[in-house]
Amino acid sequence: MNKLPELIFNESKEGKIGYSFSETEFPDDIISLDDQYRRDGQNLEDFPQLSEVEIVRHYTNLSHLNHSVDSGFYPLGSCTMKYNPKINEAIAGWEEFSAHPYAPLKLVQGNLEIMNTLEKWLKDVTGMAGFTLTPAAGAHGEFTGIKIIRAHLAAKGNPRKIILIPDSAHGTNPASAHFSGYEVKEIPSNENGILDVASLEAHLNEDVAALMMTNPNTLGVFERNIVEISQALHKNGSLLYMDGANMNAFMGIVKPGDLGVDVLHLNLHKTFSTPHGGGGPGSGPVGVTEELLPHLPVPVISKQGDLYHAAYFNKGLGRVKNFYGNFLIMVRALVYLMSIGKENLRKVAEDAVLNANYIRKNLENDLDLPYKFKSLHEVVFSDKGLNVKTLDIAKRLLDFGIHPFTVYFPLIVHGAMMIEPTETESKETLDIFIRTMKTILKEAAEDPAKLQNAPYSTPVRRLDEVLAARQLALKWEKKQE
Amino acid sequence: MRYFPLTDSDREEMRKCLGIKDTRELFSDIPQDKAYYPLDHIPPAVPEDRLLETFKEIAKKNKFSEYLSFLGGGAYRHFIPEVVNHLSGKGEFVTPYTPYQPEVSQGSLQAMFEYQTMMAMLTGMDVSNASLYDGGTAAAEAALLVARKARKKNTILIARNLHPEYIEIIETYLRDLVELKIQYVDFERTTGTVNLEDLNKKVCDDCAGLLFQSPNFFGGVEDSQKISDILHGKDALSVQVVAEAMSLPFLKPAGQMGVDIVVGEAQSFGLPLGYGGPYLGFMTAKKDFVRQMPGRIVGETLDVEGKRGYVLTLSTREQHIKREKATSNICSNEAWCALRAGMYLATMGKTGLLKIAKSNHLNAAYFVKEIKKFPHVTVKYPKNFFNEIVLEINNMTVDDFTAKLEAKGILLGVPLKWFHKDYEKAVLVNFTEVHKKKDIDRLINAIGELK
Numbered sequence: 001m002n003k004l005p006e007l008i009f010n011e012s013k014e015g016k017i018g019y020s021f022s023e024t025e026f027p028d029d030i031i032s033l034d035d036q037y038r039r040d041g042q043n044l045e046d047f048p049q050l051s052e053v054e055i056v057r058h059y060t061n062l063s064h065l066n067h068s069v070d071s072g073f074y075p076l077g078s079c080t081m082k083y084n085p086k087i088n089e090a091i092a093g094w095e096e097f098s099a100h101p102y103a104p105l106k107l108v109q110g111n112l113e114i115m116n117t118l119e120k121w122l123k124d125v126t127g128m129a130g131f132t133l134t135p136a137a138g139a140h141g142e143f144t145g146i147k148i149i150r151a152h153l154a155a156k157g158n159p160r161k162i163i164l165i166p167d168s169a170h171g172t173n174p175a176s177a178h179f180s181g182y183e184v185k186e187i188p189s190n191e192n193g194i195l196d197v198a199s200l201e202a203h204l205n206e207d208v209a210a211l212m213m214t215n216p217n218t219l220g221v222f223e224r225n226i227v228e229i230s231q232a233l234h235k236n237g238s239l240l241y242m243d244g245a246n247m248n249a250f251m252g253i254v255k256p257g258d259l260g261v262d263v264l265h266l267n268l269h270k271t272f273s274t275p276h277g278g279g280g281p282g283s284g285p286v287g288v289t290e291e292l293l294p295h296l297p298v299p300v301i302s303k304q305g306d307l308y309h310a311a312y313f314n315k316g317l318g319r320v321k322n323f324y325g326n327f328l329i330m331v332r333a334l335v336y337l338m339s340i341g342k343e344n345l346r347k348v349a350e351d352a353v354l355n356a357n358y359i360r361k362n363l364e365n366d367l368d369l370p371y372k373f374k375s376l377h378e379v380v381f382s383d384k385g386l387n388v389k390t391l392d393i394a395k396r397l398l399d400f401g402i403h404p405f406t407v408y409f410p411l412i413v414h415g416a417m418m419i420e421p422t423e424t425e426s427k428e429t430l431d432i433f434i435r436t437m438k439t440i441l442k443e444a445a446e447d448p449a450k451l452q453n454a455p456y457s458t459p460v461r462r463l464d465e466v467l468a469a470r471q472l473a474l475k476w477e478k479k480q481e
Numbered sequence: 482m483r484y485f486p487l488t489d490s491d492r493e494e495m496r497k498c499l500g501i502k503d504t505r506e507l508f509s510d511i512p513q514d515k516a517y518y519p520l521d522h523i524p525p526a527v528p529e530d531r532l533l534e535t536f537k538e539i540a541k542k543n544k545f546s547e548y549l550s551f552l553g554g555g556a557y558r559h560f561i562p563e564v565v566n567h568l569s570g571k572g573e574f575v576t577p578y579t580p581y582q583p584e585v586s587q588g589s590l591q592a593m594f595e596y597q598t599m600m601a602m603l604t605g606m607d608v609s610n611a612s613l614y615d616g617g618t619a620a621a622e623a624a625l626l627v628a629r630k631a632r633k634k635n636t637i638l639i640a641r642n643l644h645p646e647y648i649e650i651i652e653t654y655l656r657d658l659v660e661l662k663i664q665y666v667d668f669e670r671t672t673g674t675v676n677l678e679d680l681n682k683k684v685c686d687d688c689a690g691l692l693f694q695s696p697n698f699f700g701g702v703e704d705s706q707k708i709s710d711i712l713h714g715k716d717a718l719s720v721q722v723v724a725e726a727m728s729l730p731f732l733k734p735a736g737q738m739g740v741d742i743v744v745g746e747a748q749s750f751g752l753p754l755g756y757g758g759p760y761l762g763f764m765t766a767k768k769d770f771v772r773q774m775p776g777r778i779v780g781e782t783l784d785v786e787g788k789r790g791y792v793l794t795l796s797t798r799e800q801h802i803k804r805e806k807a808t809s810n811i812c813s814n815e816a817w818c819a820l821r822a823g824m825y826l827a828t829m830g831k832t833g834l835l836k837i838a839k840s841n842h843l844n845a846a847y848f849v850k851e852i853k854k855f856p857h858v859t860v861k862y863p864k865n866f867f868n869e870i871v872l873e874i875n876n877m878t879v880d881d882f883t884a885k886l887e888a889k890g891i892l893l894g895v896p897l898k899w900f901h902k903d904y905e906k907a908v909l910v911n912f913t914e915v916h917k918k919k920d921i922d923r924l925i926n927a928i929g930e931l932k
Contacts, residue, residue: 004587004789008595008827019562019833024840025918031839032846033865037702039733043605047831055564055828062592063573067585070572079578083484087529089570091536099545100552101757102895104887110542111756124522136614136758137813139800150657159657175800175810179625181657184805222510253508258515269813273484277817278589279579279777280612281759297653313899318656319649322555322617322746323757335536341526344482346517350504351487357507358495374510398584406581409801426486427495453785458584460790468782468794472771474608475598 004459005061009476012048018055046478065459066278067403073429075359077378077406077418078170078218080248080270082352085339088273088332097331101323105310112308115301115324118334119285125345126244126264127257128287132296134325138245141265141284142176142212144297144320148263148288149210149239150180151295151317160209160238166195168218168410173243182209189412193219193371197228204236210262214243216250218410218418219371220356220378230260239263247271248422249353249377252346256287263288272333283329299324351423352377355430359419362434366441370413377422383415388444390415392451395462396443399455400436482526547890549920553869553911554698554895555616555644555724556757557749560837560915562828565751569821579777579813583792584784589816590791593779596823603729603826604743605736606765611777611793612819613762613811616724616746617647620692621654622775622809623720623744623764628661629773629808630718631689635660638683638717640675640693642668642701644724645900651692666691670903673699673862673871680711690718690741696728698900700845700869700909701862709739718742726750726763727913728867731838742766751825752818761818772798775809777816837914841868844912844921851925857932861907869911871897871904879908882931889927 005011050058067074074081091097099108119131135141146163153159162185163177174184187203190196194217211233215223223229230240242256242264248271256264268274269282276282288296297317299310310324340348353376360369360379367381383390394404394417406418421430443450455461487495496504508516527535550558568574573588580586597609613619624637637655639648655661667679675693684691691712695703709719721735723745735743748760764774771778772795780794800807829837845868849860852872861871872894874882879896886893894911897904912921 005591007591009598012830016830017832018564018828018830021560021833021837021914022917024836024843024914026840026843026847028839028843030843030846030850032849032863033702033732033842033867036706037704037733037865039731041831041835042737043602043734044730044831044835047599047602047834048827049830049832050827052564052828055824056568058827059568059574059592059824060571062588063568063571064588065586065591066573066577066588067582068573069576074578076578076581081578084576085484087532089575091533093566094536094540095546095753096540096543097756098753099543099756100550100558100754100892101556102552102554103545103548103550103892107544107548108756110539113539113542120522124520127518136618136815137811139810139812140614140618143810147653147657170812171800171802171804171807172810172812174805175803175807178805178807179654179658179810181659222508224510227512250508250511252520254511254516255518258518259512275575275817276578276813277575277815278577278586278593278820279816280813281614281815281818282813318653319617319646320653321650321758322615322646322760326758327756328753329759335532337523338527338532338535339529340482340484342520342523344485344526345520345523347482347485350507351485351492353507354487354492354495354499354504357499361499374507376507394582395584398582403585404582424484424486427491429486455584459587460584460784460788461786463583463784463790463792464782465792465794468780468792469797472768472794473781474771474778474794475594475601 005058007476008048008058009046011054011058012050014049016049016051018050018052072401073425073433074403075405075419075421076403077420078245080420080422082273082422083424084273084275085336088335091335092328092331109308112301112310114331114334116303116308118330121337122266122285122287125251126287127255129290130293130296131285131287133285133330134297134321135284135286136321136326137280137282138265138267138284139172139176141286142172142243143179145241145263145265145286146177146180147317148292148295149241152292153209161207163209164203164211166213168193168412169212169214170218173212177212192373193221194223195225195229197225197232200229201232204232208236208238210239210241212241212243214245216246216376219380220375221371221373222376226259245270246377249349251349253349263292268329268333273336274329274332281326281329283326348423355421355423355425358430359421359434363437366438378418378420380413381417382413386444388448388451390417392454393440396440396451396454399457402433402436548892549890549923550892551894551910551924552892554909555646555746556754557725557911557913558754558915559727559749559913561751564828565821565824568824574820575817580793583790587790590779592820592823594781594791596819597779599823599826600763600765604765605734606743607768608771609765610774611779612815613764613776614815615758615760615762617650619744619762619764620647620722621651623742624651624655624692626773626775627690627718627720630770634687634689636662636664636687636689638664638666638688638691640666640668640691642673642697642699643692643694643722644698647722673697673701674703675708677707677711684711684715684717688715688717690720692720692722694722694724696725696867699862699871700866702732702865702867705735705738705740713739720744725867727838727841730834731842731867742770747822750822752821759815759818761815761822773808776811776814840914841912844916845870848912848921855929858928868913869909871907872910873906879906885931886927891924891927
């Protein structure tokens with residue numbers, strides 16, 4: 001077990017076959033392609049050739065090297081690593097849903113119904129007037145949302161120049177604003193880690209298009225001034241964008257639309273239980289207020305009489321992604337919402353917040369807690385006062401079969417440890433985590449080198465990232481004989 | 482609720498530990514006049530058995546799978562070996578996050594490294610990233626990459642026969658970046674391929690590069706070498722977009738035809754039609770571009786004991802380090818789709834891929850040869866296609882023609898009038914290896930009956 005499999009190219013042998021498919025029924029002489037365009041296996045000399053069982057073993061052995069939500073606790077802050085229900089996967093795999101995106105609309109009414117229903121329910125959760133489901137991920141949603149703001153302001157005469165972003169923001173926020181043609185201006189959060197109206201107002205002027213605010217923010221703290229902040233922005237002709245990556249903290253408890261949010265994105269792969277797949281695919285729906293509806297990108301789905309319709313071309317923002325977005329992810333999210341139901345929706349947030357606070361309470365005497373405001377779904381500690389670094393603790397956790405918290409983020413916390421347990425963890429798991437952390441901190445005090453050299457029991461030990469970046473090896477190369 | 486492991490007594494115990502009576506106290510920072518609102522639309526929880534029934538009812542409203550379909554245009558139905566479904570469905574692959582802790586992510590990382598290698602081989606390029614969202618956004622990212630690489634040059638040339646949705650996406654991406662200009666290069670109406678004369682005319686000192694598609698939106702194979710030569714003559718970059726990755730094993734690799742960057746859609750490698758997503762954007766390039774590339778890249782390294790291992794590398798390009806100065810805002814990508822593509826490619830292997838790709842072409846070629854006997858339809862560009870062709874309807878409107886075929890259980894293809902005014906009479910018809918001779922004969926006969 002846990003043996004590193006060879007690279008698949010080294011396992012390959014000329015003549016092995018891993019597939020089975022009908023032979024073509026046509027002779028080569030009907031080929032209609034000039035020789036100059038044809039490939040005769042160039043560059044494919046070393047392409048893998050393995051039998052089916054060898055393929056199965058290769059990937060099965062690889063799968064054993066991964067930590068995953070299915071295998072253990074994964075309190076990666078801001079990532080909402082909740083359990084991904086299996087029924088979601090099964091239903092999303094049904095062939096009936098896997099239609100061609102250009103199929104006549106009357107042949108795909110089921111799919112359009114799924115998107116229309118999901119949009120309706122997301123409106124319920126957020127209080128926004130309408131959604132686009134097309135963005136492929138959170139950052140793609142941010143990009144789309146900021147472009148919607150720009151289109152709206154431009155239509156009113158001036159797109160303005162600046163997006164304000166608190167210093168605690170995720171890196172995608174400034175990047176998304178930049179790629180939407182805006183200058184980014186960072187504003188400091190106060191000593192409690194949140195934004196206050198006075199410091200916002202000091203930055204407001206006629207160039208400010210919007211504020212991008214994560215709520216709850218990356219410290220896991222509710223931005224309690226949000227209503228006043230929204231009012232100040234609106235008075236200035238600016239808009240409020242809410243990064244909804246942390247929506248799990250108050251889903252069903254409060255609607256961002258009621259707090260004065262103009263545009264937000266959600267992460268179906270966080271709050272709505274769709275899996276992260278080792279980095280994607282996600283889905284980042286964007287919700288807007290009534291006023292911004294005309295600027296949503298295509299396609300826009302609606303119900304007209306008994307039939308669902310998709311306005312596919314030439315509307316609003318234009319197109320941000322092919323076809324309808326990551327449709328099969330939307331199917332999973334809808335299955336989840338239906339499974340959870342209205343009576344459990346706010347229990348998601350309540351249990352998630354209860355779990356995070358339980359961890360906070362049980363570790364706050366052991367670790368430095370730089371910001372003391374109430375935690376919602378996650379808690380951020382720092383490595384202040386320890387004789388090891390955050391990374392060392394993280395790596396040592398791996399030896400105990402626990403995936404570390406998010407490390408060194410948010411940037412406003414020195415040596416941040418950002419812990420988000422989610423609602424799908426048991427008290428037993430939390431207790432094990434808490435005990436493990438205490439054990440590790442004790443180890444740190446007695447023998448810091450033990451942590452600095454960790455992990456010991458993982459398939460590979462600490463990897464040299466500097467070497468990886470310096471001597472770039474980005475693909476397999478055939479060994480010279 | 483089966484997704485909540487906490488029991489009521491756990492909750493009680495935890496509240497006691499926190500010194501609170503009611504969990505609501507944890508939410509006291511939230512404006513209380515707005516909290517705990519009623520939900521209007523979301524129904525009560527549905528148990529698993531009834532959930533299946535409910536979704537079966539919805540699924541029944543989809544009739545697409547009852548039809549013999551020749552729809553393509555950027556989304557293709559190909560055969561998927563069962564091992565791909567089985568292996569990619571493993572929870573260990575489905576449920577991790579981005580591999581931020583490489584020591585416990587070697588499975589995903591090695592699989593991505595293998596995927597990168599295979600994509601580089603297929604396109605004849607030096608390096609590949611670990612995925613982008615889809616073909617259209619990958620094309621937009623390529624436009625931005627070209628602009629970054631060319632520094633002071635601000636015009637991006639786009640071939641007009643690029644997938645129209647890709648063009649729309651590029652336009653949306655570039656619209657607000659005021660320093661960048663898009664200029665379009667026309668295509669020959671007689672061949673459907675890039676008009677080289679127009680390219681020669683448009684390529685200028687301010688041109689950063691050209692995005693062209695091969696096979697182009699009409700299914701035709703472009704002369705990537707000639708196009709690249711013209712571009713390089715003006716010190717502009719050549720970017721080939723590929724919307725049908727199945728063409729890669731059959732066509733001469735872009736890397737051997739002077740192309741600098743290849744981007745596109747690799748849905749054809751092991752991903753179902755899925756009503757348009759999730760799909761798999763890819764990007765490969767000559768090695769000079771690696772530091773300007775968007776997205777994650779996996780590299781090989783060693784651990785402290787000298788053991789081979791894989792990590793996300795060159796992260797100084799990325800948003801979490803560089804923030805607004807990053808090469809892209811992308812964070813989550815399509816990692817699991819790339820995993821499936823790697824599995825698909827390894828399973829089909831060298832032999833399978835070459836055979837399957839060729840059979841795509843042969844199926845289209847058979848149709849083109851046979852359909853000639855009917856004067857009421859014309860194949861507009863009957864040479865140098867891969868698996869997709871433009872069929873012109875000469876005796877009635879496209880709507881009538883496709884409706885009549887639909888009544889016979891056949892979806893002929895994508896009406897091109899959706900995208901181009903000049904193609905009122907045309908339909909884009911796609912053939913893949915899933916079509917057998919009898920299916921194509923059925924289509925030919927059905928068309929014959931519409932004289």
